Amino acid sequence: MRQAVLVSPKHIEFREINAPSSALEAHQVLINVKRIGICGSEIHSYHGLHPATFYPVVQGHEYSAVVVAVGSEVTVCKPGDKITARPQLVCGECGPCKRGQYNVCEHLRVEAFQANGVAQDYFVTTDDRVVVLPEGMSLDHGAMIEPSAVGAHATNRTEVKGKNVVVSGAGTIGNLVAQFCIARGAKKVLITDVSDFRLDKARECGIEHTANVLRKPLKEAVKEVFGDEGYQVGFEVAGVESSIRSLMETIEKGSDIVIVAVFAKDPQLSMFYLGEHELRLIGTMMYRHEDYQTAVEYIGKGSVHLQPLISNRFAFEQYNEAYQFIDENKATTMKVIVDLEK
Ligand SMILES: NC(=O)c1ccc[n+]([C@@H]2O[C@H](COP(=O)([O-])OP(=O)(O)OC[C@H]3O[C@@H](n4cnc5c(N)ncnc54)[C@H](O)[C@@H]3O)[C@@H](O)[C@H]2O)c1
Ligand SMILES: [Zn+2]
Ligand SMILES: [Zn+2]
Structure with missing residues (x-):
């Protein structure tokens, strides 16, 4: 062979x-x-x-x-x-x-x-x-199914149902994370990137709210999409300091940010701010068997494209x-x- x-x-x-x-x-x-x-x-x-x-x-x-x-x-x-x-x-x-x-x-x-x-x-x-x-x-x-299961697992690390969500980074993984948030019943999902091509792909996959953070600061996009409701869950899927920082700076107090990306360079973050806002940074690593099954199920029924x-x-x-x-x-x-x- x-x-x-x-x-x-x-x-x-x-x-x-x-x-x-x-x-x-x-x-x-x-x-x-x-x-x-x-x-x-x-x-x-x-x-x-x-x-x-x-x-x-x-x-x-x-x-x-x-x-x-x-x-x-x-x-x-x-x-x-x-x-x-x-x-x-x-x-x-x-x-x-x-x-x-x-x-x-x-x-x-x-x-x-x-x-x-x-x-x-x-x-x-x-x-x-x-x-x-x-x-x-x-x-x-x-x-x-493998990259999809990464999305299935990451979106199960905290409750997204009924919450407003920002996914920072619209590569294959960020796109799938956002799609699983929608499939799991998130209220509204905003995905961001610095590439219009990636954001076009996001919309093709049914992720309605997109923002290019090169042109519009995240704070403004959040205000436009969620109004006074703000957002309660963030996913960091870009792997750069500016992305995790802007998530921390714009998310509602007492919220969760799931760190999906692998950072090539460690970011500098304010631990004072994190403590004072009672934010939780949550890791996520690959998937377990049930995530493969969830991915197969959601893709099979057309909830994830x-x-x-x-x-x-x-x-x-x-x-x-x-x-x-x-x-x-x-x-x-x-x-x-x-x-x-x-
Ligand atoms: N946790 C896990 O189990 C797991 C599994 C697979 C992949 N990953 C990691 O997830 C990350 C994403 O994977 P991918 O294949 O989608 O990578 P990718 O490089 O295709 O996607 C990253 C995206 O982030 C965008 N970006 C760059 N700067 C940004 C900014 N400031 N704000 C918003 N977006 C920005 C890029 O334009 C790109 O589209 C990688 O770091 C990868 O190693 C983690
Ligand atoms: Zn892989
Ligand atoms: Zn072991």
Whole structure:
């Protein structure tokens, strides 16, 4: 079978290797990988800028696949099912794992970063991580359950129902966070960015209220959209100091801000202001199984829209070209998909 290996930054090597054996352990699932989404963290690995990965590494952790064979105890799926699966390998024994917070396992390894991913024709996963795609869901959308689950989890870190919400940053993740806020019953959602292209995409996905903070300060946009009601939940999905600062400065006292982005540089914030306003800054890390299920459910019933987020697709042999395209079209690229059937 084909395998794409990132042997060193900017160098993907294609190999022909034996497919995994179909003699499976009780809870293993052998899958035929169909689509792989390329994510921001993998772009960092590709450029040698990811702080926690190794080389050579097989990339690919946002994917859809068809089940080929299952181990003797597998009941969640059967051969022929279209599925997606979480890329998290957890210890099951640490404090967070015992509390059910395995997404922050002390020994977490993520496929494509600290373990090999799925950039190959066949792959073995385990049944506890598999979610079957509903009838009618495309393989493209199946490969986008992973980033959607990030949105599902982040919007479950605090109550958004009935609240006014600001999402700062309208990249793929911010867009999905905003869509999940709407799907979960937020009252009004305002999404901001510094790129009109990203805000256009947000509106295409049904996020009505947008603001370009280069042209309009957040304070003004908040006043326009929420009037005297203000807003009670913020999501920081841009990863820059000016964004988290303006959220802290405009949100209602006693509110929650969920920090979704990974900051390349730590921001300087006033802890005095945070304490005095009784703000809560809340972390969020990937997702748990129920977030995958929620993502599949909301996308399946049309509450979350993925189609506008797909920027381009490439054949498996064009993995390098896919990264080249992303580099050359940064401003106008959301999700790029590698199609193993193309
Ligand atoms: N917490 C998690 O589990 C998790 C999972 C996946 C990704 N992430 C992180 O989420 C972040 C967003 O991911 P993405 O793929 O959407 O990235 P992205 O770079 O596409 O999106 C960031 C957006 O923020 C915008 N932006 C820049 N400055 C801004 C400002 N001052 N105000 C408003 N918007 C501004 C950019 O124009 C861009 O559209 C990244 O930091 C990523 O690492 C976190
Ligand atoms: Zn990802
Ligand atoms: Zn653990």
